[in-house]
Every structure is written in C-alpha cells, then in structure tokens.
Amino acid sequence: MFSALKLKPIQMMHTGGGGGGNACYTYPDAPATPGLTTADVVFDRSAHMNGSITMDDGRTVRMWGFNTGGGGMGGGGMGGGGGPFPSPAMRVTEGQIVHTRLTAGMMNGTHTIHHHGIEPSTENDGVGHYSFDVNGTYTYQWKASHAGTYFYHCHTNTVLHAEMGMYGALIIDPPEGPGTLYSGGPTYDVEAVWACDEIDSSWHALSWTAGTCGGDVGLNDLNPDYFVITGVDGAQSALTDPGVAVTMNTGQRLLVRYICAGYLPQRIDFGGLTATVHMSDGRPLPNPIQVQSLEASSAERYDCIFQPGSPGIYEVTVEYLDWVSGETLGTARTRITVQ
Ligand SMILES: [Cu+2]
Numbered sequence: 001m002f003s004a005l006k007l008k009p010i011q012m013m014h015t016g017g018g019g020g021g022n023a024c025y026t027y028p029d030a031p032a033t034p035g036l037t038t039a040d041v042v043f044d045r046s047a048h049m050n051g052s053i054t055m056d057d058g059r060t061v062r063m064w065g066f067n068t069g070g071g072g073m074g075g076g077g078m079g080g081g082g083g084p085f086p087s088p089a090m091r092v093t094e095g096q097i098v099h100t101r102l103t104a105g106m107m108n109g110t111h112t113i114h115h116h117g118i119e120p121s122t123e124n125d126g127v128g129h130y131s132f133d134v135n136g137t138y139t140y141q142w143k144a145s146h147a148g149t150y151f152y153h154c155h156t157n158t159v160l161h162a163e164m165g166m167y168g169a170l171i172i173d174p175p176e177g178p179g180t181l182y183s184g185g186p187t188y189d190v191e192a193v194w195a196c197d198e199i200d201s202s203w204h205a206l207s208w209t210a211g212t213c214g215g216d217v218g219l220n221d222l223n224p225d226y227f228v229i230t231g232v233d234g235a236q237s238a239l240t241d242p243g244v245a246v247t248m249n250t251g252q253r254l255l256v257r258y259i260c261a262g263y264l265p266q267r268i269d270f271g272g273l274t275a276t277v278h279m280s281d282g283r284p285l286p287n288p289i290q291v292q293s294l295e296a297s298s299a300e301r302y303d304c305i306f307q308p309g310s311p312g313i314y315e316v317t318v319e320y321l322d323w324v325s326g327e328t329l330g331t332a333r334t335r336i337t338v339q
Helices: 158-163 201-205
Strands: 041-054 060-068 087-093 097-103 114-116 137-143 148-153 167-173 190-199 226-229 246-248 254-260 266-269 275-280 283-291 293-296 301-306 312-321 328-338
Touching: 041 087, 060 087, 060 167, 060 201, 087 097, 148 158, 148 254, 148 301, 158 201, 167 190, 167 254, 190 246, 190 266, 190 312, 190 328, 226 312, 226 328, 246 254, 254 293, 293 301
Parallel strands: 041 097, 087 167, 190 254, 246 328
Antiparallel strands: 041 060, 097 137, 114 148, 148 167, 190 226, 254 301, 266 293, 266 312, 275 283, 275 301, 312 328
16 A cells, blocks of 8 residues: 555644645654753744744735744634744854744644754654654754854745745754853854745745645745845845844854845845954864855855954945756845944
C-alpha cells in the first residue's frame, strides 16, 4: 500500500482566519520529547496565521508567524490574533540547554520550528517529513553549542510557510555576553539584525496546506513584489525605521547580523563603508575578510563589523537577484548614520 494511506488527515474547523484547507499529507503528531531534561532557557512560541504588514504603497499583506506565549490560539485569542513579522527573536548564551515550546494546530494549521544551523537530534530538528508536525504542543530541546547568528523557521509545507513569514532571528552569544561576537572574537557597541526577504503577495492568500494535494498552486513561480529588511518595506520605510536603520557615533563598532531570509540570491552593498566579515553561518572565519559588498544565498548568514572613521550617511542597498540571469528583480534600502 502507499504509505500516504497511513497518514492522518486533518479536518479544519473552519475556513476563515488563517485556517482552512485539508492537508493531503501530515506527518504523525509529536511524541513526548525524548530525553527531556531541565532547560536553562525556555521560549514559548505559538503559530498564528493572520498577521499582516502594511507596505509603503499602502497595501496590507497577510503574514503568518510565531507569537511569544503558548495557549494554542496563536497567543492572541480566538482565531490566532496575528503577530509580529518577523517572529520574535530568540537569544541565548553558548552552552545553554534550550527548550522551545511550540503550540500549533487548532485553527492555525500544523507547523514545526526548525532551528536553522543548530543540528539537534532528529526529533528536535523540526523538519516535518523527517519526524513530525506539531498539532498541539511539542518541546524542542537543543543545545546552543556555537556562538553566532542563526534563525528559526517553520518546516511544514516549507516553501509556503517560510514565505509567509514564519521565521525569526536566533542569536547565540558567547559566555562573555552581548557585545562580543564569539569567544576571543571582535567586540561591538551597536548591533543590527538585517533579515532580508522578498515577498510575492500573490502567495499570501493561500491556505496553509496549499500544494500538498499535488495540484499546482504556483509555489514554483516566485514573482516578488515587495522587498523587506527585518519585516520593514525596503522601498522607503527601512531607510529610517529605528528597528532597521542604524545610528551610531564615530569610533563605535557596529555589528550587522545579515541573514539572507528569502529564496532569491542577494547582493548587499554597504554604501561605501567597509565591512569586516568575521563569521558565516555560525562559525568564525579563519581569516576575516574586508568587503564593501557581499553576495548571499538563501539561509546564509554573515556577521559584519563596521568601524566608520568619520561621520556620514551611508545608504545600504540589498539587491534581489534572478537565480539564472542574475538580473536585479528588486531592491531594499536602509541606512547607517554615523554621527
Ligand atoms: Cu508553518
């Protein structure tokens, strides 16, 4: 028999809000966490499917993500309640045992949390098709082994769920704490997280199960119409948004944690400032490199230190590139203002 016949169908309770749709596959629900021990840090995250962001052109685009808190209703009451985009960051210290308690299911579909770059056991890796989706609650247990910049994201119907915004930054500080990139590595005074992503708003009306029944719902055809930096429209808003744009003093050291959070390759140009790249994907570079621009592919992270020697306003440009032709399909901008 086809193994698909053994899989458990999910009947959604309604078709409004973020729910709707029947999954043609789901992966068996979560067991108890194997070898569960005492955590040093606990994060509660619940899936929501009715957040939104307003773009610079005034359009509102529906987003999904994770809220802080449990409770099974997306942390915001009946139906999900929406939540921030990107999802709230997790920040821990190297060596800690971490529990991420995910609540999903109910009216908000099944989901997982994959802590990208962390490499825990299969049960705790949050890749649905290798383990299980979460329809209820599951505690992911993992160890923060290496300081650096990571991110977490849903790995259920991944192409869609990650596009919908189900991701957030994951930062591991060395034992020295924030202000040092890794033990023995560079220090910094100012920090920014730039998660650069493209959005194809035509995907954002789909149900969480879209494409799982074998039909073509267009998930092979990405035509982004918005380009964001850490959840802020890079057309205009990210130039001044205090959560993205940087203001610092001459002589200070800035750490930019750059995350390629989209599907397209990206080129980030630092507007004339020189970056010293000290880490990539959670590991120190044996020989840091100095660059004025970088190219990155999906899910790559680069940790860049800047120490501008004079005041100025430096415009940072992120270009989103066609996979094949390398043509620029869109641009997002922010600023580093040195006082
Ligand atoms: Cu999901």
